[in-house]
Amino acid sequence: MSIKAILFDHDGTLVDSEPEHFRIWRKVLSGYGVDLSEQQYRDHYAGVPSRANAVDMVSRFSIEAEPDSLVREKVLAMSDFISRTSFPLMPGARETVRRFHALGLQLAIVTGSGQEVVTATTRTHSLLSLFATVVSGDDVQRNKPHPEGYLLAMQRLGLSAKECLAVEDTEAGLNAAAEAGIDCLVVPNDMSMHHDFSRAREKFARMDEVGEWVERRLL
Structure with a gap:
């Protein structure tokens, strides 16, 4: 890949x-x-x-x-x-982000949340330096499931859809990535496990499985 x-x-x-x-x-x-x-x-x-x-x-x-x-x-x-306060990290999130960063991959956040919410997360959990860019709901006119956020992220990174992978937990997020032409890996949670993930490249139960899947395809 x-x-x-x-x-x-x-x-x-x-x-x-x-x-x-x-x-x-x-x-x-x-x-x-x-x-x-x-x-x-x-x-x-x-x-x-x-x-x-x-x-x-x-x-x-x-x-x-x-x-x-x-x-x-x-x-x-x-x-x-x-x-x-800030939201707690999902299990395996910190380790997976650091794992990808160590592999030399560029990292981005693409979210419908406002910038202040994302800033609270990256500041509290000391993750800001690991992300090349953050596209928040404040940066776009049309939020997920519209692909605008993903298209903007690719523009900022200077990359094509084939050079990116998205990681999402909901049907709306998956559809946004898919409409941008990006393969998407999904990790459903308790609130989204019933969503339609038929457009996903792969579906996982845990974030650490995402890290293992990606690393196997890079090495």
Whole structure:
């Protein structure tokens, strides 16, 4: 394989953030008389950018508010959370990132989350120096499952789709990578294990399996 770069998703792939996203969305919706269940979050909202979630929530639950109002509440709650702490890394994430970096691969993060969320992760876990670039939701007009984030990452790295691999945990992320022409490896989590991953190059149970798979094809 002529792989030169690994492009990681952030939420649910590098960090275990979905439980906190669910908690915050549940709190936001409670203000509108909606009791969001974990199953509803799993089925409709896990791994989906905030504005797309808000648009669906307003329609699904007949909320008398603009989607942008829900997004603002979500962003404020998330900013408060990351001002005090950061998301924990997913099992094997740190080791896999360092493993790829040691192999001389360029690394990037491509996420629908805002820049401040990603910065909290890379700062807290001392990972910033390992990534060549970060494409956040603040950098694009169209978020996942649109491929814009991945296309921008490739442009910044100066690489083609055939020289990159993506690592994702959700159907929306997989589709974004696939639409950009990038082979995608998926590591589902508890919130996304029911998603359709038929477009994935390979599917793994753990992040360390991703590292082993890539290294076997590079050596």
